[in-house]
Amino acid sequence: MIQIGQEEYKTIIKHAKEGLPNEACGLLGGIVVSGVTYVKKIYCLTNTDASREHFSMDPKEQFAAIKDIRSNNLQLIGNFHSHPETPARPSDEDKRLAYDSTLLYGIVSLMAEDSPVFKVFHINEAKEVSEEEVVII
């Protein structure tokens, strides 16, 4: 299970909406306690592809986020990106490019912009997908 605060959730949705019509992306910092993942900090990154169908994170921004995560005694627990026009599920490209099976992969669907859908997934080395329960507190 993943717990995320209202403010952190709103930050993700806001970043996704501000990125329209393109995909937006970012990283999730947090902690894991007794099997529960707590999202503590959202890092909004630049989609260097500037595309409505693709995203790539800027490695320098990634490392800056990692530095902040370490300094706050957090862990890199995953990333997120938006799907402006498709559902909140990992696409074939998302699965192919999920190189780290230890991370969580969050997706915001803005198919209905006023009713965004945020889901989080594990993608294992065999590219099998499983959805994680998300609780917004």
Place this chain on the structure above:
Amino acid sequence: MNITVAGKKTEVEEGISIAKLIEVVKVENPLYVTVSINEEFVDSKAFEETVLKENDFVEFLYFMGGGSF
């Protein structure tokens, strides 16, 4: 010697290279990983000859990307 890998204190053999460290810590997809030592990026072509020192901070980071389809 002791180094910090992805935020965790890790004991490794003296003179270990990045290439060897990648093996030791079982990086999942080495071809797609970017490495920094003490916040300096290391060119992947230099992984074999780049030797780590006591108290180095090493970060591995994968290319992160995807798409809607």
